Amino acid sequence: MTMNVDWHRALISPATVVDVGYKNTQNVRRFLSLQCGPEFKFDREFMAWIRNGTVKNMGDVADEWTRRQRRALNQSD
DSSP states (O other), X not given: XXXXXXXXXXXXXXXXXXXXXOOOOHHHHHHHHHHHOTTOOOOHHHHHHHTSSOOOBHXXXXXXXXXXHHHHHHHHO
């Protein structure tokens, strides 16, 4: 039996699996801000990536945001 995460109230860790009920909540934003830094923000492309159906956990999500930021900084040099 699979339990859905309460994205509003659950204690989110890097191991928390992104389930079909995933939502971009303030709780998720807090977690990602702690993991990625205060400059964290959602954009449409990143939100679509989170919900693309590929199995991932919140550590993967934080790593992907960081990777995208590094790529954007390298392209602006």
